[in-house]
Amino acid sequence: MLITDSAITLIQPDDWHLHLRDEEALQAVVAHSARQFRRAIVMPNLRPPVATVQEAEAYRERILSALERAGSDAASFTPLMTLYLTANTTSQEIALAAASDFVHAVKLYPAGATTNSDAGVTNLLDQCDQALAAMEKHGLPLLVHGEVTDPAVDLFDREAMFIDTVMIPLRQRYPALKVVFEHITTKDGVDYVMQAEGPIAATITAHHLLYNRNAIFTGGIRPHYYCLPVLKRETHRQALLAAATSESDRFFLGTDSAPHAKGLKEHSCGCAGCYTALHALELYATAFEQAGRLDRLEAFASLNGPAFYGLPVNTETVTLERKAFEIPFALPYGATELVPLAAGETLDWSFAG
Numbered sequence: 001m002l003i004t005d006s007a008i009t010l011i012q013p014d015d016w017h018l019h020l021r022d023e024e025a026l027q028a029v030v031a032h033s034a035r036q037f038r039r040a041i042v043m044p045n046l047r048p049p050v051a052t053v054q055e056a057e058a059y060r061e062r063i064l065s066a067l068e069r070a071g072s073d074a075a076s077f078t079p080l081m082t083l084y085l086t087a088n089t090t091s092q093e094i095a096l097a098a099a100s101d102f103v104h105a106v107k108l109y110p111a112g113a114t115t116n117s118d119a120g121v122t123n124l125l126d127q128c129d130q131a132l133a134a135m136e137k138h139g140l141p142l143l144v145h146g147e148v149t150d151p152a153v154d155l156f157d158r159e160a161m162f163i164d165t166v167m168i169p170l171r172q173r174y175p176a177l178k179v180v181f182e183h184i185t186t187k188d189g190v191d192y193v194m195q196a197e198g199p200i201a202a203t204i205t206a207h208h209l210l211y212n213r214n215a216i217f218t219g220g221i222r223p224h225y226y227c228l229p230v231l232k233r234e235t236h237r238q239a240l241l242a243a244a245t246s247e248s249d250r251f252f253l254g255t256d257s258a259p260h261a262k263g264l265k266e267h268s269c270g271c272a273g274c275y276t277a278l279h280a281l282e283l284y285a286t287a288f289e290q291a292g293r294l295d296r297l298e299a300f301a302s303l304n305g306p307a308f309y310g311l312p313v314n315t316e317t318v319t320l321e322r323k324a325f326e327i328p329f330a331l332p333y334g335a336t337e338l339v340p341l342a343a344g345e346t347l348d349w350s351f352a353g
């Protein structure tokens with residue numbers, strides 16, 4: 001990694017948690033991720049979900065075709081596919097996934113926890129024993145949206161509650177299962193991942209490193225800062241920043257870039273998700289610089305993820321220049337528009353390729 005007053009050059013990063021959607025939405029966003037990242041773990045929460053290896057293969061083809069249509073070099077971006085865990089996921093399907101060279105993980109959505117999670121699992125340990133045992137056996141990681149869905153539990157406590165009621169019993173029953181605690185948002189999540197035994201890691205988004213929950217309510221309600229798990233208080237943001245910039249190799253980059261049409265965000269019941277694929281590395285660099293730890297960006301963005309997934313580190317490098325980047329107010333999104341996170345604001349870093 002090379003850091004000067006005017007630029008940072010690092011091994012090309014990967015995005016270990018990304019929503020690419022499908023059809024015209026996919027077409028609108030895929031080139032943004034391919035511009036900055038070499039690979040991305042692609043979330044399977046389509047409608048209907050990507051639940052089988054065959055469906056993942058077809059989705060992968062659609063992603064590669066969209067890239068070509070967007071004029072990107074399809075060989076320069078590798079979508080790493082995931083399966084959506086359901087009560088019907090069989091151990092045979094897990095074996096097929098593990099044997100394939102393009103499915104890299106299985107995603108747990110607790111039913112009702114987030115966007116397109118209604119096909120998800122209502123009771124993980126009761127419903128998914130065969131699949132989890134097979135994943136543990138084959139070394140296929142489980143990616144977890146770690147929030148309980150009990151409406152009686154306060155929205156801001158759902159991640160902490162998940163650790164005690166699901167994560168700990170899950171990892172007791174399957175101690176060799178590789179688990180990624182996705183988009184962690186709390187000090188509780190950080191503390192758990194830091195001290196837990198066995199194969200566990202966590203992704204952290206740029207928005208959870210940059211903002212606390214006040215961002216959702218600054219001078220009025222700001223739907224483009226609403227995502228799940230929801231932004232938390234400042235003490236939690238500080239814990240996330242400390243973890244991301246720490247010596248621990250258990251934390252890595254996952255944007256959770258989650259596009260929703262402008263009209264569905266600015267709505268009486270607005271969708272959860274922040275769009276960051278356009279300017280992901282600029283946002284992460286801003287957060288790491290604020291912490292005075294730009295020197296830790298490469299490990300977080302480019303080294304820790306491949307190590308956990310057992311994949312090679314990328315060979316290309318990318319450069320960020322210290323040059324103002326004005327975030328557009330809106331981007332084309334099929335027949336509608338997409339509002340990127342922090343639209344209209346200016347960042348100190350620009351991606352230079």
Ligand SMILES: NC(=O)N[C@@H](CC(=O)O)C(=O)O
Pocket residue numbers: 019045114115116145226227228229256258259272273274
């Ligand atoms: N993060 C979000 O707020 N939304 C994601 C789903 C998810 O990752 O939970 C989406 O698909 O829109």
Ligand SMILES: [Zn+2]
Pocket residue numbers: 114145182183228229
């Ligand atoms: Zn999620």
Ligand SMILES: [Zn+2]
Pocket residue numbers: 017018019043256258
């Ligand atoms: Zn997500």
